[in-house]
Amino acid sequence: MLVIVLELRRPSSSRSGRAILQAKQMQLxxxxxxxxxxxxxxxxxxVLDDNPVGKLKVYVYELPSKYNKKILQKDPRCLTHMFAxxxxxxxxxxxxxxxxxxxxxxxxxxxxxxxxxxLAPNGLPLPFKSxxxxxxxxxxxxxxxxxxNRTEGADHFFLVPHDFGACFHYQEEKAIKRxxxxxxxxxxxxxxxxQQNHVCLNDGSITxxxxxxxxxxxxxxxxxxxxxxxxxxxxxxxYDLNNDPEGGYYARGARASMWENFKNNPLFDISxxxxxxxxxxxxxxxxxxxxxxxxxxxxxxxxxxxxxCIPVIIADDIVLPFADAIPWEEIGVFVAEKDVPYLDTIxxxxxxxxxxxxxxxxxxxxxxxxxxxxxxAQPGDAFHQILNGLARKLPHDKKIYLKPGEKxxxxxxxxxxxxxxx
Amino acid sequence: xxxxAALQQQGRRSNSFRSNSSPLDATVDxxxxxxxxxxxxxxxxxxxxxxxxxxFRFSRLVFFLLFSASPxxxxxxxxxxxxTTLPAISSPQERNVSADGAGSRVVxxxxxxxxxxxxxxxxxxxxxxxRIIERVQAxxxxxxxxxxxxTVVAITPTYVRTFQTLHLTGVMHxxxxxxxxxxxxxxxxxxxxxxxxxxxxxxGLKTIHIGVEGKMPLLWEDRHKFESRMRLHAxxxxxxxxxxxxxxxxxxxxxxxxxxxxxxxNVKWIGTVSVGILAHxxxxxxxxxxxxxxxxxxxxxxxxxxxxxxPACNASGNLAGWHTFDTQPFVERSAIYIGDRAVVLPRKLExxxxxxxxxxxxxxxxxxxxxxxxxxxxxxxxEDIESPLSLLTDTSVVEPLGSCGRKVLLWWLRVExxxxxxxxxxxxxxxxxxxxxxxxxxxxxxxxxxxxxxxTVPAKRTPWPDAPPELPAYVxxxxxxxxxxxxxxxxxxxxxxxxxxSKRKHNVKVLxxxxxxxxxxxx
Numbered sequence: 001m002l003v004i005v006l007e008l009r010r011p012s013s014s015r016s017g018r019a020i021l022q023a024k025q026m027q028l029x030x031x032x033x034x035x036x037x038x039x040x041x042x043x044x045x046x047v048l049d050d051n052p053v054g055k056l057k058v059y060v061y062e063l064p065s066k067y068n069k070k071i072l073q074k075d076p077r078c079l080t081h082m083f084a085x086x087x088x089x090x091x092x093x094x095x096x097x098x099x100x101x102x103x104x105x106x107x108x109x110x111x112x113x114x115x116x117x118x119l120a121p122n123g124l125p126l127p128f129k130s131x132x133x134x135x136x137x138x139x140x141x142x143x144x145x146x147x148x149n150r151t152e153g154a155d156h157f158f159l160v161p162h163d164f165g166a167c168f169h170y171q172e173e174k175a176i177k178r179x180x181x182x183x184x185x186x187x188x189x190x191x192x193x194x195q196q197n198h199v200c201l202n203d204g205s206i207t208x209x210x211x212x213x214x215x216x217x218x219x220x221x222x223x224x225x226x227x228x229x230x231x232x233x234x235x236x237x238x239y240d241l242n243n244d245p246e247g248g249y250y251a252r253g254a255r256a257s258m259w260e261n262f263k264n265n266p267l268f269d270i271s272x273x274x275x276x277x278x279x280x281x282x283x284x285x286x287x288x289x290x291x292x293x294x295x296x297x298x299x300x301x302x303x304x305x306x307x308x309c310i311p312v313i314i315a316d317d318i319v320l321p322f323a324d325a326i327p328w329e330e331i332g333v334f335v336a337e338k339d340v341p342y343l344d345t346i347x348x349x350x351x352x353x354x355x356x357x358x359x360x361x362x363x364x365x366x367x368x369x370x371x372x373x374x375x376x377a378q379p380g381d382a383f384h385q386i387l388n389g390l391a392r393k394l395p396h397d398k399k400i401y402l403k404p405g406e407k408x409x410x411x412x413x414x415x416x417x418x419x420x421x422x
Numbered sequence: 423x424x425x426x427a428a429l430q431q432q433g434r435r436s437n438s439f440r441s442n443s444s445p446l447d448a449t450v451d452x453x454x455x456x457x458x459x460x461x462x463x464x465x466x467x468x469x470x471x472x473x474x475x476x477x478f479r480f481s482r483l484v485f486f487l488l489f490s491a492s493p494x495x496x497x498x499x500x501x502x503x504x505x506t507t508l509p510a511i512s513s514p515q516e517r518n519v520s521a522d523g524a525g526s527r528v529v530x531x532x533x534x535x536x537x538x539x540x541x542x543x544x545x546x547x548x549x550x551x552x553r554i555i556e557r558v559q560a561x562x563x564x565x566x567x568x569x570x571x572x573t574v575v576a577i578t579p580t581y582v583r584t585f586q587t588l589h590l591t592g593v594m595h596x597x598x599x600x601x602x603x604x605x606x607x608x609x610x611x612x613x614x615x616x617x618x619x620x621x622x623x624x625x626g627l628k629t630i631h632i633g634v635e636g637k638m639p640l641l642w643e644d645r646h647k648f649e650s651r652m653r654l655h656a657x658x659x660x661x662x663x664x665x666x667x668x669x670x671x672x673x674x675x676x677x678x679x680x681x682x683x684x685x686x687x688n689v690k691w692i693g694t695v696s697v698g699i700l701a702h703x704x705x706x707x708x709x710x711x712x713x714x715x716x717x718x719x720x721x722x723x724x725x726x727x728x729x730x731x732x733p734a735c736n737a738s739g740n741l742a743g744w745h746t747f748d749t750q751p752f753v754e755r756s757a758i759y760i761g762d763r764a765v766v767l768p769r770k771l772e773x774x775x776x777x778x779x780x781x782x783x784x785x786x787x788x789x790x791x792x793x794x795x796x797x798x799x800x801x802x803x804x805e806d807i808e809s810p811l812s813l814l815t816d817t818s819v820v821e822p823l824g825s826c827g828r829k830v831l832l833w834w835l836r837v838e839x840x841x842x843x844x845x846x847x848x849x850x851x852x853x854x855x856x857x858x859x860x861x862x863x864x865x866x867x868x869x870x871x872x873x874x875x876x877x878t879v880p881a882k883r884t885p886w887p888d889a890p891p892e893l894p895a896y897v898x899x900x901x902x903x904x905x906x907x908x909x910x911x912x913x914x915x916x917x918x919x920x921x922x923x924s925k926r927k928h929n930v931k932v933l934x935x936x937x938x939x940x941x942x943x944x945x
Contacts, residue, residue, distance in 0.1 A: 172530050195528065225566035227559040231551045253533040261541040267551045286558055316528050341538035348550040352557040359558070 047325045048366040049380055052387035053097045056394055059106035060093050061141050063113065067133065071117045082299050083116040083125060084211040085192075085382070086159040088373050090114075092383045108188075108390055109147055109156040113137045116162045127168040131181055131414065132422040134158075134168075138183050152408050154400035157188040157390060161210065163295040165191035167200040170294065175200055182413035186400070188393065190386055192297050194319025201319060206389040209321040209382060212302045214374045220279035224308075232347065233285035233309065234258070234270040235278055236300070237293070251292050254314050254337045258291060261341045268344070282307040286355065287333070287347055289314065291340075297321075302371045305331070308362050310355065312347065314340060322370060322385050324392070331361050563601070568687045573603040573667030575660060575780055579652035580618060580674045581611035581638040583760075584839035587621060589674040594625045596678045602687070604628065605665055609652040611638040632659060640759045640841055646769055649673075650807045653773055654800065661783045661797055669780050671773040675835050682831035685823050686777045691791060692814065693821040696732030697775040698833040699747050701765050730830055731768065731775055733822035741822050746770045761840030768834055771809040775832075777823070778810060793819055 068090065072078055078087060090112040093099055100106050115130040142148040148156065160166045166184050167175035179199050180189070193200055194207035201207075238259035240250040247256035262268040270289070275281065282288055288304040292315035301320070304311040311332040313320070320328045328334075335346055361367065369380040377383045402408065412419070576597055580590055597604055606629045610618050613633035622629050634652050639645050653671060660669060668686050672678060682695065729747050736742040749756070749767050757764040781787050783797045793816040800812055811817050824831050839845075 176530065198528075223566070225562060227562055229555060229559070231555060247535050248532040252528075253535040256535040257537060260535060260537045264541070265543045267543065267548060286555060337533075338536065341536050341541070344543065344547055344551075348547040348554065350554075352554050355554060355558065356561050359561070 055391040056107045057100040059103040078117040082210040083161040130168045131418040136422040151400045153187040164200045165193040196317040209302045210299045230285035231267040232287045234289040257340045571602045575605045575669045576672040577656040579609045579649045584845040600683045607656045669778040677833045693823045696827040698830040699729045700835040733827040735826040766836040776810045
């Protein structure tokens with residue numbers, strides 16, 4: 001797809017991630033011999049459009065249906081909530097071209113466990129049984145196939161889209177105390193949670209966007225010439241009255257601060273409403289606030305990118321999805337939590353041509369495609385970005401292969417309750 | 423799932439309170455009431471009462487005061503004691519977890535809610551934001567809007583009269599906000615005058631000011647015909663000068679929406695838009711009657727309150743005919759002469775509802791379609807051209823615009839003062855007090871009552887004090903309310919109460935500008 005070239009090449013920023021990206025772009029351009037498309041420098045047009053087919057092979061373990069299908073049958077709400085990526089990834093891999101039926105030639109092994117599908121009556125997932133479920137699944141695959149023991153899971157990947165990933169708790173303090181499930185320490189975790197220097201994010205994890213239903217989003221598109229007249233837009237809670245009535249815990253006080261400082265500001269269209277025109281309103285806004293909640297990630301980021309609204313990310317040390325493929329600091333605005341009271345000064349002092357450039361980058365269709373999980377899968381979508389991420393980690397380091405009989409993982413670590421069979 | 427967290431927090435809070443009151447747990451032993459125990463009892467009771475009133479906030483505050491090791495951080499940006507940032511190490515509540523020891527700034531636990539001392543918008547920033555929004559919208563337009571915008575040629579017939587400035591300024595401001603290139607042809611009855619010329623010179627638009635011989639007639643019927651002649655004259659100018667673009671007819675008393683100018687860019691040869699007809703009368707009772715009748719009499723499909731003249735489409739979206747204004751109910755009550763206080767009726771199809779490609783009126787252009795007549799053949803015998811449809815041999819080629827006439831993009835209105843009403847040479851210019859003195863080199867045109875009246879009685883209902891106010895130094899002459907109130911047409915007169923009319927004739931107030939506008943608003 002052609003993107004209009006509107007600017008000359010700009011010098012790259014100094015972050016090491018960007019440097020790697022540029023190196024990869026050069027590499028790809030040279031190796032594949034293809035001309036780089038008419039995208040702006042640093043717009044990651046090349047890397048996002050990579051085709052993972054041929055670069056890796058994934059073997060999907062056949063687990064008994066109590067780990068996946070039966071859970072889904074018990075509660076079909078799992079298909080529409082924001083953690084649905086684990087289910088759709090499984091379905092995608094089953095029919096994908098990267099799937100191999102011969103495990104001996106596989107680079108990566110996938111275990112389909114729907115750990116976020118045990119829902120409370122109000123629809124929120126209960127993570128209390130997830131560690132036991134995971135442990136039971138790993139015991140199964142290590143007993144039935146030799147590939148787990150070969151590397152103790154270093155060439156396996158799991159999807160853990162819950163609030164704090166593989167820490168399997170919704171409360172941050174408890175999640176930190178638990179840490180990542182010990183059995184998953186060597187595996188690659190594909191999760192939505194990402195925060196730097198956090199216990200629940202391993203080096204080498206792949207951060208993905210939360211699931212947003214693509215058909216629903218596409219059905220709410222409005223004509224692109226509708227003028228953007230809202231300056232800043234946000235809909236959501238500022239105080240979680242059920243769990244943190246006076247504020248200070250929820251969102252580390254950032255959302256409450258947003259409300260107290262800007263509730264009287266006409267430029268800020270923020271409220272706790274649930275309008276039916278939520279998606280349409282985002283398409284009429286210049287900036288969309290994406291503050292942290294109980295966890296730093298939220299589907300607002302996905303919605304903002306798709307609707308062309310510049311995301312204003314208020315979450316200290318957050319790791320954003322596909323950070324090595326998408327140039328987030330060029331698309332969005334990052335505001336430290338302590339700077340929230342000065343948000344209006346920050347946003348109005350951004351020069352207009354910087355804003356226009358961000359909007360042009362956001363308009364790049366491959367960026368929008370990379371945030372979605374469409375059914376059926378399309379080239380460049382989030383499924384392919386996950387596979388690209390996995391492909392970039394290949395080839396595996398020889399050190400991960402253990403000598404026979406060598407054990408690294410501690411199968412008895414963790415709380416006693418985790419060892420109960422599931 | 424969050425309810426569980428809530429329960430745990432509740433437990434934590436009550437713990438803190440209990441620990442707070444633990445020094446008070448020196449329980450009363452038996453009947454011995456030493457002063458110490460009484461004192462503690464009293465303190466306990468006091469704390470209970472305060473907690474009842476303030477709730478957990480009190481416990482948190484006491485906790486903070488008792489246990490905080492370091493003073494709270496700089497309070498320049500922090501709002502109040504109850505919402506200060508508790509230092510992370512101060513209370514055991516927060517001491518428990520940090521996400522990771524090494525290098526992480528992010529701490530789990532309670533954080534303060536930062537509120538800056540003046541949480542209100544700064545006007546300079548608001549202006550910056552609006553400029554950003556304008557840039558964004560301009561960029562959107564250039565990317566998704568009309569690709570090759572054509573020049574708009576607006577034709578306005580006018581003549582010097584009381585309300586000319588009012589109407590012409592309205593049209594002028596609408597045209598000044600049009601985002602495309604514009605040529606404004608102002609045709610004036612009775613020849614060009616300096617008044618009109620000076621008015622339209624302020625627009626900064628490209629104007630062509632031409633005059634047509636002959637005074638504007640007094641009767642509405644004749645006026646409509648005369649205006650058609652004026653418009654034809656303007657079309658001849660378009661033809662002679664070979665102006666390229668889209669011709670639209672902006673009558674000076676009509677109101678145009680800016681979407682109209684975006685929509686007419688879509689016209690190929692000749693198009694038509696829906697015009698809302700604001701036919702009304704003077705006098706409030708007649709107005710109500712009229713509104714009720716027009717509601718019953720509307721002819722178009724949508725349930726609008728005002729009658730609409732415009733294209734009617736069939737199911738496939740092609741032009742099937744026109745909606746016109748039904749003049750039946752108003753036949754007896756219609757206005758005859760200008761300034762009459764009855765309903766002013768539009769003609770069957772107003773010129774304002776049509777837009778033309780200017781090439782249609784050029785001479786000898788090859789690409790012109792066959793159904794257009796040559797301009798010179800029309801109207802040369804002085805016949806009445808009712809609408810641009812007379813330019814066509816085949817009226818079915820007209821393109822309906824504005825989603826097939828469903829969108830009303832302009833409103834037709836005719837409001838005039840009596841033809842013999844007096845009005846000053848140019849309208850009063852209210853000085854804006856923020857401009858510098860040097861800009862007041864404009865001459866002040868004022869309405870003045872000469873000779874001054876002998877009796878001035880203060881109005882009873884004004885909130886201003888009775889003492890005559892000080893006139894500001896830079897107002898040279900006083901401004902007074904004009905005398906000819908009864909001659910004004912009732913559109914603005916309907917705002918005044920009738921009972922005050924007779925009083926007003928003799929009451930002229932010596933006011934400064936502020937008070938005068940307030941008075942106008944009062945009545």
